[in-house]
Amino acid sequence: MTKVAVIGAGSWGTALAMVLADNELEVKIWARRKEQIEEINQHHTNSKYLPNVVLSDRITGHVELKETLEGVKIVLLVVPTKAIRETVTEMKKELQAPVTIIHASKGIEPGTHKRISEMIEEEFGDSDLLKDVVVLSGPSHAEEVSQRQPTTVTVSSKSSTASELAQDLFINQHFRVYTNPDLVGVEIGGALKNTIALVCGLTNGLGMGDNTKAAIMTRGLAEIARVGVKLGASPLTFAGLSGLGDLIVTCTSVHSRNFRAGFMIGQGKTLDEVLNSMGMVVEGIRTTKAAYELSKKLQVEMPITSALYAVLFEGLKPEQATERLMGRVKKHEVEQLNIDI
Numbered sequence: 204m205t206k207v208a209v210i211g212a213g214s215w216g217t218a219l220a221m222v223l224a225d226n227e228l229e230v231k232i233w234a235r236r237k238e239q240i241e242e243i244n245q246h247h248t249n250s251k252y253l254p255n256v257v258l259s260d261r262i263t264g265h266v267e268l269k270e271t272l273e274g275v276k277i278v279l280l281v282v283p284t285k286a287i288r289e290t291v292t293e294m295k296k297e298l299q300a301p302v303t304i305i306h307a308s309k310g311i312e313p314g315t316h317k318r319i320s321e322m323i324e325e326e327f328g329d330s331d332l333l334k335d336v337v338v339l340s341g342p343s344h345a346e347e348v349s350q351r352q353p354t355t356v357t358v359s360s361k362s363s364t365a366s367e368l369a370q371d372l373f374i375n376q377h378f379r380v381y382t383n384p385d386l387v388g389v390e391i392g393g394a395l396k397n398t399i400a401l402v403c404g405l406t407n408g409l410g411m412g413d414n415t416k417a418a419i420m421t422r423g424l425a426e427i428a429r430v431g432v433k434l435g436a437s438p439l440t441f442a443g444l445s446g447l448g449d450l451i452v453t454c455t456s457v458h459s460r461n462f463r464a465g466f467m468i469g470q471g472k473t474l475d476e477v478l479n480s481m482g483m484v485v486e487g488i489r490t491t492k493a494a495y496e497l498s499k500k501l502q503v504e505m506p507i508t509s510a511l512y513a514v515l516f517e518g519l520k521p522e523q524a525t526e527r528l529m530g531r532v533k534k535h536e537v538e539q540l541n542i543d544i
């Protein structure tokens with residue numbers, strides 16, 4: 204039986220482990236906390252992250268990375284973006300043979316502006332322990348995947364063989380997996396939609412309704428596509444699952460941590476209060492910083508991202524941010540996309 208190591212037992216790592224177990228794979232899931240691993244092994248639950256869900260006994264929990272990675276050729280990496288580098292460094296020490304890493308995290312690193320696959324490759328350097336890197340992304344909340352609700356995602360890699368391997372590992376009757384060769388577009392779309400979801404939540408928290416949400420989603424997608432294309436992505440990817448698809452789910456779902464965090468900020472909570480009350484990762488906060496820096500570096504206009512950056516990190520009041528966005532000079536809609544198809 205094929206064995207897969209899942210590194211990160213938060214809500215997404217656990218839900219994806221369930222998909223793999225449904226596909227009759229042997230899944231070894233790693234977490235740092237011993238009590239969490241005991242719960243997985245003894246009760247087949249991971250109640251902090253996925254309450255009311257029963258895990259297959261094909262999923263075993265491990266606290267030691269060495270034991271988790273033993274005899275494994277495929278690793279699913281699902282830790283928050285800020286933990287990617289340190290986790291990969293630790294993994295590398297324990298690997299005995301080359302692995303294909305499928306990552307399912309969504310973020311960009313502030314300062315370096317690296318995508319997650321780039322960070323993974325950088326941490327492996329010239330070691331021959333990394334075979335390929337694949338990203339799995341798309342509109343997919345863990346809560347619904349764990350209930351086997353119909354879900355679609357896309358996988359992408361520099362290697363089409365590796366993408367197809369990932370597609371075959373995950374695809375089933377509830378979880379439909381497409382391939383897309385545009386690695387840059389898939390990773391950028393998945394990361395930047397979190398910023399736009401924060402803004403949608405924020406305007407909802409301020410009492411604004413659906414017109415505003417539709418405006419932010421549409422113009423948000425325009426700025427995601429603008430920076431993505433500048434980085435080499437295909438514009439068509441942003442109309443797909445890791446673009447529009449993920450934007451829709453994250454900006455409209457009750458499950459979205461980014462939307463909920465934005466909502467609380469709109470209601471007047473401070474960033475610290477919001478993050479302390481979430482207990483789960485809100486990737487959009489760090490990604491907003493990275494996206495703002497990227498827009499300056501590449502000289503790409505990202506007005507919504509810049510307004511959120513000013514609210515989060517420069518003390519601009521959300522109401523002032525709205526005035527700033529609505530008071531911009533008049534523009535032509537399509538020219539603004541600046542896409543050369």
Ligand SMILES: NC(=O)C1=CN([C@@H]2O[C@H](COP(=O)(O)OP(=O)(O)OC[C@H]3O[C@@H](n4cnc5c(N)ncnc54)[C@H](O)[C@@H]3O)[C@@H](O)[C@H]2O)C=CC1
Pocket residue numbers: 211212213214215216234235252281282283284285286289290307308309310343344345346482483484486
């Ligand atoms: N939850 C969801 O529905 C989805 C999440 N994602 C992405 O998956 C990634 C992980 O998110 P979730 O599982 O939802 O997060 P989570 O907040 O549910 O869990 C995060 C997990 O990472 C662990 N962790 C935190 N810091 C760590 C560190 N320094 N080293 C090692 N482990 C660490 C935590 O203990 C926890 O097990 C994020 O990038 C998120 O954007 C993507 C699609 C769906």
Ligand SMILES: O=C(CO)COP(=O)(O)O
Pocket residue numbers: 309341342343344397400449452453458459460461462484485486
């Ligand atoms: O990426 C996601 C859904 O596709 C998860 O979004 P949140 O982190 O906002 O919950």
